[in-house]
Amino acid sequence: MEILRITTAGSVDDGKSTLIGRLLYETDSLKIDQVETIEEKSKSLGYDYIDFSLATDGLLTEREQGITIDVSHLYFSTPKRRFIIADAPGHVEYTRNMVTGASNVDVAIILLDARKGVMEQTKRHLYITQLLGINQLVITINKMDLIDYDEIQFNAIQQEIEKLISDYDWTPNCHFIPVSALKGDNVIAKSHKMPWYKGIDLLSLIENLNLDETVHGEGLMQVQHVIRPKTEEYHDYRGFAGKIKSGRFNPGDEIEVFPSGQKSKIKSIEKYGVKQNTTAIGENATLLLEDEIDASRGNTLVIANNNLKTEKLINAKICWMQNESLNPNGKYWLQQGVYKCLIKVKEVTAKMDWESWKSVPTDNLNMNDIGEVALQLAQPLLHAPYHKNKNLGAFILIDSHTNNTAGVGFIQ
């Protein structure tokens, strides 16, 4: 069975936790003891109905305040598919969590309250979704029961969102569903209360979404670990193990080591000690070479005569994620996959202004800001624009004092 990874985003009180709680409940992913805990807690809080959000809000502070403050990972399955949900919170101050939750997914489900329509938060969720290049978008318009399942209001919200999306250089597959998470309309079965809605229910939709996973480009693997058994049997064995970031490798292919530029040929390919004929993208592989060349962790093996760019100066969009502001004179570690090098911030040029929805000049970035920067690298970086290859275009910045993950970057 295939795994589908989903992130969910919504504003405060859009009923996101309730929606997920219902998906878990209706697909029998919650066990009796978990359901009993939720029922008891709902009763003790004096609610008239079962509060499904109690299934997903994992931390004590969240249950006390009735809000979600951290990315939570939830699992459920149907006979058709396995699902992993990264549930990201809706609060402004936790925008970094949405970026985090959205970095590892195939599909984004964005929730809106039908009564309120498009909010500032919705715009920000759309912005982040396009920044991360997510191509499957499910806009779930919730609380339809509270607007008497009104088609006109639903259509108005749909048009407003389509207009917002058209402002970006981004053409996702976009699906709109009117639901009531509380009442269960269009969540796991089609509701009779909205005969005007011609689409399918949320669960059927995510069960049947087609994912295009092809990432083109030259065969490229960052060396994660060099396997040297140093035993009698494998005396001269040197296997370069890592994850295939793009393209594929076959025995006989001529390769080049970055940054040394040394060349060799692939003698054989293994995976977990077993011989393979080729490699596949996203999979771990061990490459054995014809010549004894020097390559270590963080080096890249790439098909020779490629068109990849290596530069020491890069332009990127950055989402700042830590409390301490970006220090324009500071040094940070850049980590792209397993490759790390020191960087200096050369220039901060602009940031997104969440009120005017325009890029405005700035020389600083604070937590939750998304800005444009030029970075000077201590070593050259083998890269591609993020929208062409996520594996080569994404990186994190690590604060060299706190060691925290200070920001995430998308190479332009």
Next chain:
Amino acid sequence: MNTLSYLEEEAIYIIREVVGQFDKPVLLFSGGKDSIVLLHLCKKAFLPGKIPFPLLHIDTGHNFPETISLRDELVKRYQVNLHIGSVQESIDQGKVVEEKGKYASRNSLQTTTLLETIENLKFDACMGGARRDEEKARAKERIFSVRDDFGQWNEKLQRPELFDILNGQIHSGENVRVFPISNWTELDVWEYIRYENLEIPSIYFSHQRTVFFRDGQLMPCSDFIHHNPNEAFQEHVRFRTVGDMSCTAAVPSKAADLDTVINEIKGSSISERGARMDDKRSEGAMEERKKVGYF
């Protein structure tokens, strides 16, 4: 890619990151099914080489004997070194005090022994078989989870984890807990055990055992748990988790092999940790224990 291959790729990538980023990693090994799966993944990650780090078992002294004998067998089979941190020694040295009363368990005492062993042996990355689907506080856990020099988890200061980029930079004295099978579910673990034909302790399969009822749960009779001998009776049971004998309840079961166990789990309406008394102490029991350094 099917579910098991996807999860295996992800776990092995994480295990290799641990070896790449840390000086002295260790695998926390309880002898339960999750740590056996993790041990097997560690072996695959470095084939045809050997596993380049030792195992650490925190021994409560209240183990199921079946778990300990398989642990020792696996240590030989996988050619790894085993360190043991003894809760009994921590008690003897007066560092922790044994709990009293009918719910007395050594489960929470393990934390002190664990933190001390990590500090003494200077481990900087401790891999464990915890999964996010087990418990709601664990659903928020990162793959690389930084602990301060008191071993504490601060849920509000977790590092964001983006794409497959894992930030293992720490200050000296800190360590990282790593959870390579974070995204696996209980069923995935069982299906992987079947797929890879792994040996697990016999108590996971149906067997006859002397048990008694406590708070609606079937508890195994042993020297480590207070009970009235008149309450005891024989029942066909198996265990879904393998913890300290004093806090792990059994479930009635006739499932004697992998296929029937897997079918039973698919049809079960009780969660895996529903039979763990340590989680039932309070609503935030797991979160509270994680904050002070529990597994």
